Amino acid sequence: MTQLTISSIETLYYDRIYALHGLSLQVREKEIFAVLGPNGAGKTTLLKTISGLLKDQPKKGTIEFSGKRIERLAPERISRLGIVFVPEDRGLFHELTVQENLDLGCWGRKDHQIQTDYEFIYQLFPILKERTQQMVETLSGGEQQMLALARAMLRRPKLLLLDEPSLGLAPMIARQVYDALSQICRAGTTILMVEQNAKLALSIAHYSYIMESGRIVLEGTAQKLHDHKDVQLFYLGMEQETAPAKGWRLYKKRRTW
Amino acid sequence: MADICPWNHLRFINPISKIMALLEVSGLSINFGGIQALTDIAFTVEREEILGLIGPNGSGKTTLFNCISGVYTPDKGDIMFAGENLRRFSPDTIACKGVARTFQNLRLFLNMTVLDNLLLGRHIKFAKNPFHALLRIRSEELRHRRIVEEIIEFLDLQPFRQNRVADCPYGVQKRIEMGRALAMEPLLLLLDEPIAGLTAEEKQETAYYITEIRGRYKTAILLVEHDLRIAFKLADRMIALNYGSEIAQGDPKEVQQTPAVIKAYLGEE
Amino acid sequence: MAGISTGSIYALVALGLVLIYRSTRILNFAHGDIATAGTFFAFALLELGVHFGLAMVAALLFGALLAIAFYVCVLIPAQRREATQLGQIILTLGLGLILQGLISYFGGTEPQSFPFPLSDTKVYQFRGVVISQLSLGMIGVGMVVSLLLYLLVQKTRFGLAMRATSENLPAAQTLGLPTRRILALSWGLAAFLGVLAGLFLAPSLFMDPFFMLEPFLKGFAAAILGGLNSLPGAIVGGLLLGITESLTGGYISLAFKNSFAFLVIIVVLIIRPEGLLGTEFKERV
Amino acid sequence: QQEVPGVSKTEVVIGISTPLSGPAALWGVTAAGAKAWADYINDQGGVHGRKIKVIMKDDGYNAARALINLQQMKGKVFAVCGLLGTAILNASRDYFPDNKIPLINAYGDIRIWTKMPPEKRKYIFIAYPDYEDEAAYIARYAIQKLNTKKIALFYQNDDYGKMALSGIKKTIAALTGKATLVGSIPHEVTERALGMHALKLKETGADTLIIYATMTHASLILKEAAKVGYRPKAMTTFTLGDPIMYKLAGDVWEGTYTSLPGNSGVPGSEPEADKVAAILKKYDPKIEGKEYLALFGAMSMIQLVEGLKNAGPGLTPESMIKGMEMIKDWKPQGIGAPVTYGPERRHGVNASRMGQARDGRHMPLEPFTIHKSHF
Amino acid sequence: MDLIESYKQELRLIRKPWTRVWIAFFFIALILLPWRAPEHITFTLTIIFIYSIGVLGQNILIGYTGQISFGQAGFLAIGAFTFGHVSRLGLPWPVCLVAAGVAGGLAGYIVGFPSLRLKGPYLAIATLGFGIAVYQIFVNSETLSGGRMGLLVPKLTPLFGLSTTVFNYYFNFLLALFFMLVTYNIISSYLGRAFIAIRDNDIAAEVIGVNLTRYKLLSFAISSFYTGVHGGLFALLMGYLEPNMFTFMEAITLFVAVIIGGLASVEGSIMGAAFVIMVPQIFSEYKELVPVVYGTTILLVLIFEPMGLYGRWFKIRLYFQNWPFR
Numbered sequence A: 001m002t003q004l005t006i007s008s009i010e011t012l013y014y015d016r017i018y019a020l021h022g023l024s025l026q027v028r029e030k031e032i033f034a035v036l037g038p039n040g041a042g043k044t045t046l047l048k049t050i051s052g053l054l055k056d057q058p059k060k061g062t063i064e065f066s067g068k069r070i071e072r073l074a075p076e077r078i079s080r081l082g083i084v085f086v087p088e089d090r091g092l093f094h095e096l097t098v099q100e101n102l103d104l105g106c107w108g109r110k111d112h113q114i115q116t117d118y119e120f121i122y123q124l125f126p127i128l129k130e131r132t133q134q135m136v137e138t139l140s141g142g143e144q145q146m147l148a149l150a151r152a153m154l155r156r157p158k159l160l161l162l163d164e165p166s167l168g169l170a171p172m173i174a175r176q177v178y179d180a181l182s183q184i185c186r187a188g189t190t191i192l193m194v195e196q197n198a199k200l201a202l203s204i205a206h207y208s209y210i211m212e213s214g215r216i217v218l219e220g221t222a223q224k225l226h227d228h229k230d231v232q233l234f235y236l237g238m239e240q241e242t243a244p245a246k247g248w249r250l251y252k253k254r255r256t257w
Numbered sequence B: 001m002a003d004i005c006p007w008n009h010l011r012f013i014n015p016i017s018k019i020m021a022l023l024e025v026s027g028l029s030i031n032f033g034g035i036q037a038l039t040d041i042a043f044t045v046e047r048e049e050i051l052g053l054i055g056p057n058g059s060g061k062t063t064l065f066n067c068i069s070g071v072y073t074p075d076k077g078d079i080m081f082a083g084e085n086l087r088r089f090s091p092d093t094i095a096c097k098g099v100a101r102t103f104q105n106l107r108l109f110l111n112m113t114v115l116d117n118l119l120l121g122r123h124i125k126f127a128k129n130p131f132h133a134l135l136r137i138r139s140e141e142l143r144h145r146r147i148v149e150e151i152i153e154f155l156d157l158q159p160f161r162q163n164r165v166a167d168c169p170y171g172v173q174k175r176i177e178m179g180r181a182l183a184m185e186p187l188l189l190l191l192d193e194p195i196a197g198l199t200a201e202e203k204q205e206t207a208y209y210i211t212e213i214r215g216r217y218k219t220a221i222l223l224v225e226h227d228l229r230i231a232f233k234l235a236d237r238m239i240a241l242n243y244g245s246e247i248a249q250g251d252p253k254e255v256q257q258t259p260a261v262i263k264a265y266l267g268e269e
Numbered sequence C: 001m002a003g004i005s006t007g008s009i010y011a012l013v014a015l016g017l018v019l020i021y022r023s024t025r026i027l028n029f030a031h032g033d034i035a036t037a038g039t040f041f042a043f044a045l046l047e048l049g050v051h052f053g054l055a056m057v058a059a060l061l062f063g064a065l066l067a068i069a070f071y072v073c074v075l076i077p078a079q080r081r082e083a084t085q086l087g088q089i090i091l092t093l094g095l096g097l098i099l100q101g102l103i104s105y106f107g108g109t110e111p112q113s114f115p116f117p118l119s120d121t122k123v124y125q126f127r128g129v130v131i132s133q134l135s136l137g138m139i140g141v142g143m144v145v146s147l148l149l150y151l152l153v154q155k156t157r158f159g160l161a162m163r164a165t166s167e168n169l170p171a172a173q174t175l176g177l178p179t180r181r182i183l184a185l186s187w188g189l190a191a192f193l194g195v196l197a198g199l200f201l202a203p204s205l206f207m208d209p210f211f212m213l214e215p216f217l218k219g220f221a222a223a224i225l226g227g228l229n230s231l232p233g234a235i236v237g238g239l240l241l242g243i244t245e246s247l248t249g250g251y252i253s254l255a256f257k258n259s260f261a262f263l264v265i266i267v268v269l270i271i272r273p274e275g276l277l278g279t280e281f282k283e284r285v
Numbered sequence D: 001q002q003e004v005p006g007v008s009k010t011e012v013v014i015g016i017s018t019p020l021s022g023p024a025a026l027w028g029v030t031a032a033g034a035k036a037w038a039d040y041i042n043d044q045g046g047v048h049g050r051k052i053k054v055i056m057k058d059d060g061y062n063a064a065r066a067l068i069n070l071q072q073m074k075g076k077v078f079a080v081c082g083l084l085g086t087a088i089l090n091a092s093r094d095y096f097p098d099n100k101i102p103l104i105n106a107y108g109d110i111r112i113w114t115k116m117p118p119e120k121r122k123y124i125f126i127a128y129p130d131y132e133d134e135a136a137y138i139a140r141y142a143i144q145k146l147n148t149k150k151i152a153l154f155y156q157n158d159d160y161g162k163m164a165l166s167g168i169k170k171t172i173a174a175l176t177g178k179a180t181l182v183g184s185i186p187h188e189v190t191e192r193a194l195g196m197h198a199l200k201l202k203e204t205g206a207d208t209l210i211i212y213a214t215m216t217h218a219s220l221i222l223k224e225a226a227k228v229g230y231r232p233k234a235m236t237t238f239t240l241g242d243p244i245m246y247k248l249a250g251d252v253w254e255g256t257y258t259s260l261p262g263n264s265g266v267p268g269s270e271p272e273a274d275k276v277a278a279i280l281k282k283y284d285p286k287i288e289g290k291e292y293l294a295l296f297g298a299m300s301m302i303q304l305v306e307g308l309k310n311a312g313p314g315l316t317p318e319s320m321i322k323g324m325e326m327i328k329d330w331k332p333q334g335i336g337a338p339v340t341y342g343p344e345r346r347h348g349v350n351a352s353r354m355g356q357a358r359d360g361r362h363m364p365l366e367p368f369t370i371h372k373s374h375f
Numbered sequence E: 001m002d003l004i005e006s007y008k009q010e011l012r013l014i015r016k017p018w019t020r021v022w023i024a025f026f027f028i029a030l031i032l033l034p035w036r037a038p039e040h041i042t043f044t045l046t047i048i049f050i051y052s053i054g055v056l057g058q059n060i061l062i063g064y065t066g067q068i069s070f071g072q073a074g075f076l077a078i079g080a081f082t083f084g085h086v087s088r089l090g091l092p093w094p095v096c097l098v099a100a101g102v103a104g105g106l107a108g109y110i111v112g113f114p115s116l117r118l119k120g121p122y123l124a125i126a127t128l129g130f131g132i133a134v135y136q137i138f139v140n141s142e143t144l145s146g147g148r149m150g151l152l153v154p155k156l157t158p159l160f161g162l163s164t165t166v167f168n169y170y171f172n173f174l175l176a177l178f179f180m181l182v183t184y185n186i187i188s189s190y191l192g193r194a195f196i197a198i199r200d201n202d203i204a205a206e207v208i209g210v211n212l213t214r215y216k217l218l219s220f221a222i223s224s225f226y227t228g229v230h231g232g233l234f235a236l237l238m239g240y241l242e243p244n245m246f247t248f249m250e251a252i253t254l255f256v257a258v259i260i261g262g263l264a265s266v267e268g269s270i271m272g273a274a275f276v277i278m279v280p281q282i283f284s285e286y287k288e289l290v291p292v293v294y295g296t297t298i299l300l301v302l303i304f305e306p307m308g309l310y311g312r313w314f315k316i317r318l319y320f321q322n323w324p325f326r
């Protein structure tokens, strides 16, 4: 069942610069969706538009969440519907401690599973448990990323929007995070993520989109994209394995789409 | 792109330092209210060398950078750079000595244009004559402008030249920051996760830039990176940290195979 | 002793300022004027023969509503257009001017004495220390209010949400915190404190459209002295400032009393840039 | 006939720039009084068929703004009345002679004109007491009539307060050995926590306290002094002759000696003053409760009207000056000390008389003492 | 769109030919104004010119370097009284003006030291303390404040047969113009860039080699030099000084001007100065409601134009750039 339907939205910066050009996509419930794309493709813009952080955007088009129109709503309202967004800059409260940040993640929750959720995230990110009283600003980049993810998970979202969740994570942790994501997806959370680490992303995603300059240029199941030649070249960096060892080639091959 | 580096002839080469390593860190330790972020770190960086720095999250890589660039003062240890101990210097003096860095969470001047950001990189090289500022004598400005334009060309930043940095996509911001560091004509460049958050294609581009920087500008580079495929390719040597102490050092291949590194960092593949 | 009673007033004003700063990062320049407006409102009610307690409650509510209205009608639209922090400070200044003008227009510019059940001239002596009934009441009320406020802000999640909202509004919004309500409530509470200070000050300082100017500036200084993000700091700062003033006034020089008080503040700040009880925030990279 | 700015067949325009907003706004009531009197005159048919039109502008007690106001009035007004504030008077010194606009009365330190060459003073007519003379008078009264031995001064820390200080010093020097000045405590205009000041005053042990401060500060200091059990004889300057003081200070005000101005009267104690005050209140109901200041302001307008009358129907600055100079030994509406202007005399009246606060009123205790006119 | 052919061209102050024409028109209008406009407008503009120098200084500090100062009244007083005392020695006005600026600048340099450790509101209070201290020192010292009668300052004698008002107008116009150009030069040079770098991100600025100590102090010194000159010119125009002219309200006025005009913008500073002088003046006949009207205009401007008046101007310019093809 589709949970999120975006149909031909247009988002502009300064009322002049188009970042999204009539983009449409669908996200089905309880699945993981990955959006890939080069710098400046508008991936971040897409997630921000959905979560309502761009004022008065999208200019055109509709966004539907579980049958309810949510475009141009205030971010609080959108968030209360169960959409949680982890932005590129992680959106942490730097002057608060780790514990306080996590507590804020539970805002509005009154169920009894908070405790088990805490255990889940501490098991996933043991370092956070060591750092509960530390001010967020002093955490390392990766630790901040973990905290942001943990806080988002504590909210038990219906739809989780992740902007580059593996950014700055060590390879081992990144894999663990992805395992955890599949796990919470199975437990009932839909995930829409923007990711550059295509290999990891495609390994857990059910479906994925490739976005360039504000449009979806390619979509398909993870497997299909994985086998696509251009995707392999540009996103999975396959060719690099076979590239001549003597140096790096600056190539700008034309894409077939 | 001009073939010869425009500023190579300006470089002051200390005859003694020719035999010495460019950077020699020894016994470096720092502690933040109970958290031992670095313990007794020692390593050297030679001229024109790329040294890879890896380690799990929170292992102290950025802290090490902060110590070298003077943002933190280490509790113990020495940082010898071209014959001088940087330990007690302020960040701006260290910058003048020829150490440039980028940041993990970008620290650009968001409200300025890309061009101005790069020109700020040239700040230490300006002949600072207040009368030039007051009387609008712009010869100095033009001279640096030329160098900056070359960097812009080199890093493919032309489309963003006059854009406000805040409006540029994340990947471009990373490149701008690298350009800003490069504009300082550093002897040693500290790069903190320069390729995080890029697509494979862009990663390779950046990797290309990094080798080119070393090749053309004769800069030594200290590189933090979590994408190991690239890191192992780029680095001449490598050092791995865990919980603030060194767990392996040496040839990338060997480091990759050290059990401690696999356990703490890579995980079983 | 004189120091403690003026200090407790400074503390009360400082508390209001800190409350707003903590939740919005705005220095509220209209704080004094809102307090004045509330006090004048109470005065007007008293003239109409309203019972004192009732008038007081009405004035406190009036002040709170005024501040909330300002937040809703002025600050929210301005924020929607991406007003800067400094711009919002100037907005409060504008509100201050407007209130000032309206108060002079409706309330008159001449000084007036404010009837109060506690007497300012009735004094008690404790071992040579003189304190008036009013000051005693003031210290008492000040302590009770600060305690309640402390409990509210420090021991409930409301305070946490307030700090979160001030630090990173978009993040707080995406977490679903009711930011508008939190901010409106903080404005209301702060104004409440301000009017309370005004009501206690009016009988001892006389009431005219500018009578809160000096206490406001001193309260501001006290808030900084104690650390802008700390409620206990506001109280400590206020008392300390009051005592410093009366000591320098008493033993060094009356004419340079203010200068000395500020000198002390500057010295303290240079040693502790975040204020006495403030928490330091150091950016790391 | 040449055109005179601000004068037409049916109208003569008078400019007033005064603090109507800001911390000094209270004094703006003087302008309201002046305006009300002008309205009253207009209802009486005006002067020589001309109605008096008042342009009133706010200057917020700021010299630059006052200057702009005056510049703006240039060419539109015939005369300016009741300028307020020493800084403003000083900054606008050259304005009146340069533009040939008469200034009829101003409130501030009158000594700024003494230094001016007489030909430049031609357009200036002042009926305002000199602070120093008044303070000297108060001190003399205290020593001679109240048998004071030790005097303390509580004063506002600016030129106003400092003139009082030097006036008192002069008297004490003149009456050698009779009394001493045991202390002088300044205060800032903005501060209102005066507990410390009261203690200091008590320490001086003075039996007479002379106060040169605003109404607020005077009441506050008396209250604070009472709190610490210090009840000296209080003597104050004329600006505190306002019955509002009773409302502010309450019981502690009773018995205070307050000097009363030579150029105005005391509503509530003098029938002549009451008569004028009643007229003023009729024309501007907001004056209710502030009659003292309003009357003070209206006195300037009364003089101006007298000047206009004397000037005759052909109104020019020159004829106005002639008209003002014709005022000799004249008590406007029977109020105050007699005013005299002349070609050599522009400081029309400089007088004081002692009064005392009794039963909610300020009662004059003796006739006017006329001080030397300064210019 | 016009093409820029060289960097040199790009560095020019005014790049587009049409802009040049507009600006030329504007200046000609300003030059001819005293001959046409009523005198009070000339006079008001004179005061605006004087204030724009102070506002420019304040903008260098707040807008460009990001350091808040509430002590501006102190610098004003120092500048003004220095001017007054020096000119009473009989020295010519250019010397006095430089003295006023230098005295202000020195004071600023000293006041700048707390800024090395303090930020935002903390710095604001420290500087506020400075302002209050200066006021109290002047009030309590008769030698400094010129005694209880205040300090009389010799005024300018008009040259070239102009009237006093007109002469003052041109005099201050030229000075304001001079300071405006200097400001443009400063902010587009390495100095200005370093200031902005400190404002945007002080750690990064330090790491790329900007010496925080030097540039923060420099910024304070430059800004208070401007303010000192403002004070001096004010003294010259008023011909009279007393400490009460430089209270906290004056500092607030400058502060409001900077923000209403637009942070970090030279044109904005001028507009801000015009705003704070003109608005209360225009409404001065509203009597006790002047603050209400003034406050309301501030609210309206900032609600609808949070970037200040300059923001609006900027938008109009953008609008006309592709007008009528929108």
Ligand SMILES: Nc1ncnc2c1ncn2[C@@H]1O[C@H](COP(=O)(O)OP(=O)(O)OP(=O)(O)O)[C@@H](O)[C@H]1O
Residues within 6 Å of the ligand: A013, A014, A017, A018, A019, A037, A038, A039, A040, A041, A042, A043, A044, A045, A046, B166, B167, B168, B169, B170, B171, B172, B197
């Ligand atoms: N605040 C902004 N103002 C103006 N333009 C912007 C802004 N943010 C982004 N853009 C522009 O919108 C386009 C899309 O940017 P966006 O940040 O969404 O890219 P992205 O796909 O997230 O890139 P990256 O992978 O680097 O994060 C870019 O061309 C960028 O220049």
Ligand SMILES: Nc1ncnc2c1ncn2[C@@H]1O[C@H](COP(=O)(O)OP(=O)(O)OP(=O)(O)O)[C@@H](O)[C@H]1O
Residues within 6 Å of the ligand: A138, A139, A140, A141, A142, A143, A168, B032, B033, B035, B036, B037, B055, B056, B057, B058, B059, B060, B061, B062, B063, B064, B104, C284
């Ligand atoms: N100023 C500080 N105060 C307290 N703790 C700090 C401070 N700076 C760093 N730390 C701690 O020191 C440890 C090392 O941090 P550092 O940023 O160097 O890690 P890193 O190796 O760069 O990690 P990542 O790969 O996640 O960026 C972290 O656990 C961090 O919490």
Ligand SMILES: [Mg+2]
Residues within 6 Å of the ligand: A043, A044, A045, A088, B170
């Ligand atoms: Mg992005």
Ligand SMILES: [Mg+2]
Residues within 6 Å of the ligand: A140, A141, A142, B061, B062, B063, B104, B192
């Ligand atoms: Mg790091």
